[in-house]
Amino acid sequence: MPKRNDIKKILVIGSGPIVIGQACEFDYSGTQACNALREEGYSVCLINSNPATIMTDPEFSDRTYIEPLHVEAIEKIIEQERPDALLPTLGGQTSLNLAVELSEAGILEKYNVELIGANLETIQVAEDRELFRNAMKEIGMNVPDGGCVHTLEEAEALQERIGFPLIIRPAFTLGGIGGSVVYNMEEYVPAVQWGLSASPVSEVLIEQSVLGWKEYELEIMRDGADNFVIICSIENLDPMGVHTGDSVTVAPAQTLTDTEYQALRDAAKKITRRVGVETGGANIQFAVNPDNGDMVVIEMNPRVSRSSALASKATGFPIAKIAAKLAVGYRLDEITNDITRKTPACFEPSIDYVVVKVPRWDFEKFPGNDRRLNSQMKSVGEAMGIGRTFKEALGKTLRSLENGWSGFHANNMPDYREMSREALTDDLRFGTPDRLLKLWQAFSIGMTPEELFDITKIDIWFLQNLHQMYDFETYLATAAKTPEGIDTETLRRAKQLGFSDKHLGILMGADELSVREMRKNAGIVPSYKIVDTCAAEFESFTPYFYSTYDEENESIRSDRKKVIILGGGPNRIGQGIEFDYCCVHGILALKSLGIEAIMINCNPETVSTDYDVADKLYFEPLTYEDVLNIIELEKPDGIITQFGGQTPLKLAIPLEKAGVPFWGTSPDSIDLAEDRDRFGALLNKLGIPQPQGGTARSIEEALKVSERIGYPLMVRPSYVLGGRAMEIVYDQNGLKQYMTSAVTASEDHPVLLDRFLENAFEFDVDAICDGEHTEICGMMQHIEEAGVHSGDSMAVMPPYLLSMSQHEDLKEYTRQMAKALNVKGLINIQFAIIYDTIYVIEVNPRASRTVPFVSKVTGTPFAKLAVEVMSGKTLDEIGYTFNDRLPYVAVKESVFPFDRFEKADIFLRPEMRSTGEVMGISSNFGASVFKAFQATNVQIPKTGTVFISVNEGDRSRMLPIARELDKLGWKIMATRGNAEFMTTRGLPVKPVLKVSEGRPNIIDHIKNNEIDLIIKTPLGQRSRTDEYAIGWAAIKSRVAFITTLSAAEAILRGLRTYSRKPFEYKCLQEYYGK
Amino acid sequence: MNQQPTKARLVLSDGKVFQGLSLGKTGATVGEVVFNTAMTGYQEILTDPSYHFQIITMTYPQIGNYGVNPTDFESRRIYASGFVIREYSPVVSNWQADRSLDDYLKHYDIVGISDLDTRALTRHIRDQGAQMGIITTEDTPVEELIARIQESPKLVGRNIVQEVTAAEPYDWPLNPVPPPEEPHPYRVAVYDFGIKFSILRILHDLGCTLRVFPAHTPAEEILAWEPDGIFLSNGPGDPEPVEKAVASVRKLLGKKPIFGICLGIQILGLALGGKTSKLKFGHHGANHPVKHLPTGKVEITSQNHGFVVDIDSLPKDDVKITHINLNDGTLEGFKHKSLRAFAVQYHPESAPGPHDSHYLFQQFIEDMK
């Protein structure tokens, strides 16, 4: 069937802010889908609360709403827009759940909106774990013994029947949130309770655990004519028990015979039909018993997913794009495979390489939490590597992670050497973020793959392959010590096995550069092969490459003018989708200038690694070695390092030394901005104030600096992003303690100390400079005071508390610094203002995290302009000038992963811990703040009960807030001190007990859903345990939790607006007046 | 990994040389070099008699991972004349495995080669067409090797079915099994042009009593066994020289329902007056989309053939095209409009490959009813 003509306008719901379990892979799929639908002539109306996405750029859909993903907002938008259809399968779990809500609330019916891509029943059968289990049994599939429960009593009865260990998984959730493995009754009850509260429908599935079985995933597609194909099979290196999102995964499956693989395929087909996925993609997870091949079904997701994004990148098959086309009526055989241009999309990709994905975690940001992996996903990003063999791919992926690893080894890491066999074994049994290095360590103390299999249940094939790498490493280390050294053949073999130059350097006692030289002298350079979906059976046209050390090179340099953009690598807290946004715009700009755009990146979740985006895509690690290899082949006219965040900046100086031509701000200027001493001197010269500061490489030096500038101090390692290991210290003890723990975090860079500016307003300014002339892109004011990382704080654009003269000063300072740093492209400056003094906190001579937000608010694609500037145009020629009079207000709010870390300190700090952001936009501040808050997925009702608990210093400022809440009809609860304070000032307050004072205490009230809002500022060290417990209870019960008074004031303004009249919803195109 | 492995070379008739390491037996072997894009199923592929006289290159780079097991074989030995892979896995990981691939190759004296750029080789074959080649672990100069290739018999125009067909008729299953609970109601006479056991297994499971006949068996002898249906099997090489079989099938047409697979469709096509020709590099893999024209549905199929029935050569009045290959539009299946005979070019028994096309066996059963 060709495409449908009875629908004209399609509503697409995005996945909202980046959270653990739902990240920028949905921007990748959503962007593809929007493009595909518009290509077919449909009008696309998009709702997504995340301003950092490419998909919310106004040119990717006809009507772009950056609004909360709530039924209330969506209903309004549906009423305004009257779409014919809703496509809910491309915005992750969020969009799917909303489709169910909209459907069940009768809204879709009321406005006559058809669900396409998946119908209600399909979603329910797949997502409701009970319906799914029953459906599976009905078609003769095996599922682990167990059942679904809705109450604790049911759960207890079930447990009695099937015993321990058990696995608990809530329905309609993502990333395994609320899930756990339990071994005894003591763990069981709270685990069930948590699961029930995590599930939007209060349903959990409790199943007998099949820990240690092999875990597989199949990515499938089906069209309206029941054509069915498998796009990719994925085998998890970490067996059942570790969430797939946290597992090292390998495509295709490695250890299944064809008979076994086809059994999975047959099962997948049956399941797809039964669940009723009529058009689009889905994934199905299976567990296979390694002892006898028994297979059970774990789950199905009737939508594109994290793994479908991975599968698309792994095979070259664009699942989301095809899914969108199927949803509007096409059949698989009616769509052409872009890569071959001749054969249809109705086939199963055959790949002739191996793909390895390794997750990346940020446990360091959540100290005190158990680092063991389980069925609840905790990783924040991933890197993918492609090689001709598992070993090569793994080596490439490990060095892509940017966590200091240079391959499969822990040679330079003293922590590993000191580990006892017991501790090692224990960690290995459960899995930790560094499980692979621990396996290396285990080999190095003589443990065998067989022993390790018994401990980890990781398939022996993987263990043996790792052992081969270990063995070869030992051989290399020995050979390196002989007078002849490592011969050419051995060196080539090492490269084929995925050893990095850096790793080889460690073994040879040489530096990376000399290994590189030696390797090149021996004629050992990589070749590049094409990812073509068909294992070379057909000629392919898509320039999607990976490196290997096989003979034939397929990447042919063109004679066009060309520029390479370095991407941001794996997502991590502090460096995520925002940077990919900039890279993609950079690519588009280069293309529109007629320049060949070449992209290098290794993050499979991104839009920049969509082979459709750049003229040439190299899916490669962002290391000196791998990047320079590509540069030597392509000989570009320039490389751009200012879009990929800190990752490319780290490479800038070494690459410049290697003679690489740069586009944009020079590496020396980057160094000037990053180097405290040089930068301090510059500011002095310009007469721009900055907090007093100093640099220290030892405790002694640090103490000396502190004597000079006094406390409190802001301390941090140099060259970090997202405020890693950044802290405020109030006295000598604090400083000493920090200096002993921070040294590991700083590698060979020193520690920076600054006077901490208390109660200062913070501002973010983004600007663009052509080397001469500077224009502001946007100015944002933070709602929280300085001391809360800019990536974590709420920010308003335009600023709401800024005098005319301060405004002018900020602009002037920005101009001076941009000029002095000789910026070509983007620059970001953070300022703090106390009384009348403006201080510079930091300058980033590159695209910052705020570029997408600022671009979205103003409707100006700044990354694009930056490329034009880099290409030699002046701002005058481009014709851009700053407009500081916006007829609307936009607020950015951050989203935190505290729900995954029981022991998280939820008070905001200078260290960034948010994973994503949302935006609220409207004609007034109050509504924008409130929308932004709503978009973070916590509900605040118009009235309810608020629990207020602030420290003494904050009480007087809290009082008007409490009064106002009282006036709005809120009931107030507080513990003794605060209650007394308010009562004596005439406010009706219900006192509650602290945790230590008996029961029922505040925690009980939270758990009983008696509290709708918590305003709580830190009470200091003594109350930490209570605070953790309250925070965790609030997070589990999803109660809004506000930790600063400035945020409370802002929210209050929102509440006031909210209680007066309903919000308006307008699309960006309208805001821009287009 | 660190002892010196034996070196090997693959030399193609056009002079292209690939260096690698020895796999399986040392020595030399000559055959037509083809590539297969299936990512699983090397054991089935190696034992498929249709690969007789061919050197198989696996495009998937990691081979041997799950070893070799006592069930997934398609004949009693390895038929391929050589095996080319990117990386051999000495590690065997699968509960069913009872030996390694290398042991298996050695046991059947198969010369193989690993650790070469199989993608480069595949691209070469794709662009230049399938050609003869030699794998050797010896130091022989390239010119001599090419001469050896030239001297050795060619694939086109030669009847190599006779080298793989059964010497005598036999009954399936091979090992006596307990008698079925229900008697097998359909008697199927199977022409063995190099049959894969999976076909026999499926027909058996569907209730057929099977007798397998050598390729040269005359029609009369087949009919004397009083079959309900006749099956034409897959097999290696060029169908045209398999003249006796073509003649027998011509005689059998209309007498009993006929079903053919792979070489079977070519024999049937020739018997109906069609023509066959050689494809540039054949279809060998498990991901080929085939459209079933009557329903419009697409099946993902397992394929293994170098020759094909020319789609326009079949008598249009008698024959209806039922399946075509969506990648290149070649013929994948037809049926006779009036006589009960149909055939497909691909492998509905898969092994290895998807099970999308099992319905064809059912259709054969229906024809026999």
Ligand SMILES: Nc1ncnc2c1ncn2[C@@H]1O[C@H](COP(=O)(O)OP(=O)(O)O)[C@@H](O)[C@H]1O
């Ligand atoms: N019965 C089980 N025994 C052991 N581990 C399990 C079982 N069921 C699920 N798991 C583990 O829990 C993880 C998460 O479960 P899954 O249903 O896939 O949740 P999600 O919807 O978050 O992907 C799986 O990836 C698997 O490793």
Ligand SMILES: Nc1ncnc2c1ncn2[C@@H]1O[C@H](COP(=O)(O)OP(=O)(O)O)[C@@H](O)[C@H]1O
């Ligand atoms: N001297 C200071 N006084 C007060 N707050 C500061 C000071 N220096 C940094 N901060 C706070 O710490 C946050 C992170 O510091 P910043 O230098 O921007 O680090 P990053 O490189 O991680 O962006 C800032 O957003 C600001 O809120």
Ligand SMILES: [Mg+2]
């Ligand atoms: Mg899952």
Ligand SMILES: [Mg+2]
């Ligand atoms: Mg900052």
